Amino acid sequence: MRWTLAALLGSALVARQALAELTFTVEATKNGVPIPQSEIKLEPLEFGIGRVGHGTPAQGHRRFRRANIAATSANWCGSVNTASSSNQIKLVHASFQHPTCTKRTGATYPQAAANWAGIDGDSHTSALLQAGTVCKIDSSTGIVRHEAWWQWVPEAAYSVTTIPVAPDDWIEITINTTSTTAGEITLTNLSQGHTYTITIHSGPALARLNADWVVERPYYGSTLAGFPTFSDVWFDEAYATLVSGANLGILGAKQYQIPDLCASKEWDDMHQVSWSL
Ligand SMILES: *[C@@H]1O[C@H](CO)[C@@H](O)[C@H](O)[C@H]1NC(C)=O
Numbered sequence: 001m002r003w004t005l006a007a008l009l010g011s012a013l014v015a016r017q018a019l020a021e022l023t024f025t026v027e028a029t030k031n032g033v034p035i036p037q038s039e040i041k042l043e044p045l046e047f048g049i050g051r052v053g054h055g056t057p058a059q060g061h062r063r064f065r066r067a068n069i070a071a072t073s074a075n076w077c078g079s080v081n082t083a084s085s086s087n088q089i090k091l092v093h094a095s096f097q098h099p100t101c102t103k104r105t106g107a108t109y110p111q112a113a114a115n116w117a118g119i120d121g122d123s124h125t126s127a128l129l130q131a132g133t134v135c136k137i138d139s140s141t142g143i144v145r146h147e148a149w150w151q152w153v154p155e156a157a158y159s160v161t162t163i164p165v166a167p168d169d170w171i172e173i174t175i176n177t178t179s180t181t182a183g184e185i186t187l188t189n190l191s192q193g194h195t196y197t198i199t200i201h202s203g204p205a206l207a208r209l210n211a212d213w214v215v216e217r218p219y220y221g222s223t224l225a226g227f228p229t230f231s232d233v234w235f236d237e238a239y240a241t242l243v244s245g246a247n248l249g250i251l252g253a254k255q256y257q258i259p260d261l262c263a264s265k266e267w268d269d270m271h272q273v274s275w276s277l
């Protein structure tokens with residue numbers, strides 16, 4: 001099935017339709033057996049994750065285990081590694097366990113934490129291709145909703161509603177670009193053998209400079225969500241492959257911190273953790 005924004009969002013959103021550059025197809029398997037197209041469901045996610053234009057570079061360097069350059073951000077907690085324009089990023093990979101999220105006393109609702117891997121959105125701000133999971137708490141009831149999603153910013157985000165997500169589920173993400181405007185996202189629940197492959201035929205131009213592994217405090221419209229408390233998110237096998245075939249890895253990546261809310265730290269070149277405070 002070939003999806004377009006217009007088909008998913010309906011004809012009322014004329015302005016959005018005019019902007020839409022995104023076309024994609026979705027295929028899925030469970031334990032290697034194809035899931036019928038009729039059982040694959042995507043819905044527009046109600047908010048934009050991965051809003052571009054975050055962050056303020058930190059003053060100087062902070063000495064962590066890897067002596068990484070640190071930076072502060074209002075909404076990104078995690079690692080960003082940057083390639084050169086002569087040898088761009090082709091592929092980004094990560095595995096992580098979806099965290100347990102609980103409401104943070106005193107923070108506004110909704111509260112949400114989105115865990116994702118992606119390409120661009122840091123030094124290249126006009127586009128970002130990303131996929132991951134999100135936990136969201138709407139009100140003081142503390143009931144947490146978990147979703148898998150992807151987005152090619154500035155296009156709308158999609159929730160893949162047929163991937164159930166629960167705390168501790170192992171999620172594996174591969175984003176494999178074939179050009180600056182096309183690529184494939186593979187979202188796998190390693191715990192149960194679900195694999196979703198989203199093939200994007202055209203999207204907003206990437207520079208393919210930034211490889212990102214992030215826990216994000218998302219925006220709802222123009223308002224930042226409250227940040228819940230969540231269990232540590234370890235990005236395992238966090239690597240990025242360059243167009244040349246070389247591995248950029250995560251070694252020496254810039255570490256974004258959200259002051260007073262979340263810290264990120266690199267432990268070795270394939271292993272990085274973000275935790276809330
Ligand atoms: C992912 O795995 C967990 C078990 O760890 C399971 O509860 C959940 O339903 C799985 N989701 C999918 C989409 O397979």
Ligand SMILES: *[C@@H]1O[C@H](CO)[C@@H](O)[C@H](O)[C@H]1NC(C)=O
Nearest residue numbers: 091174176177178179184186
């Ligand atoms: C990534 O895409 C290339 C084609 O551009 C393909 O040859 C390669 O097998 C893909 N890698 C993965 C891990 O999917």
